[in-house]
Amino acid sequence: MKTYFPYYFKKVGILFVFIAIVLSCVFAVDDFNRGFISAAKDLSISSLENPNLDNILKYTPYFTKEEAKPWLNASLILSLIGFTLYLFSKEKIEDEFYQQLRSKSLIQALFVTWIFTGLMYWLGTDYEVKGFYILQLHLIFFTIIYVYNKRWKFWSE
DSSP: OOOOBOTTHHHHHHHHHHHHHHHHHHHTHHHHHHHHHHHHTTOOHHHHHOTTSOOSOOOOOSSOHHHHHHHHHHHHHHHHHHHHHHHTBOOSSOOHHHHHHHHHHHHHHHHHHHHHHHHHHHHTOSOOOOHHHHHHHHHHHHHHHHHHIIIIIHHHO
């Protein structure tokens, strides 16, 4: 890939990812609360959502699922855009070393993503792994591996 975004898009990408993290935390606060309360009281999460049970918790969510879903989807898309802007922006000094580093990090991140999602399917966890989440995981792993290779591994050789 010979064309990259300008260097200042790295900062724009970081800002988008930060906004996405804030949106995810705000609109997923009910999931955090349900998990915390169910763990603290040793109950299942489904028992908190069952209106027929008369338990002492009387959990009332801040947002309905219909209210939170568009914001959570927006935060997912915003984080994908942010990671893409960050990763495909030029460095201050762009040369063949950074192109090789990008391709090496991309291949390593691809293998880590395959291993991670394969383990999640194999272990049979209750988490839903959708396509956008796999893409987001890949971009997160790519960012971590790229920064690691760029900052620490390169300077240690």
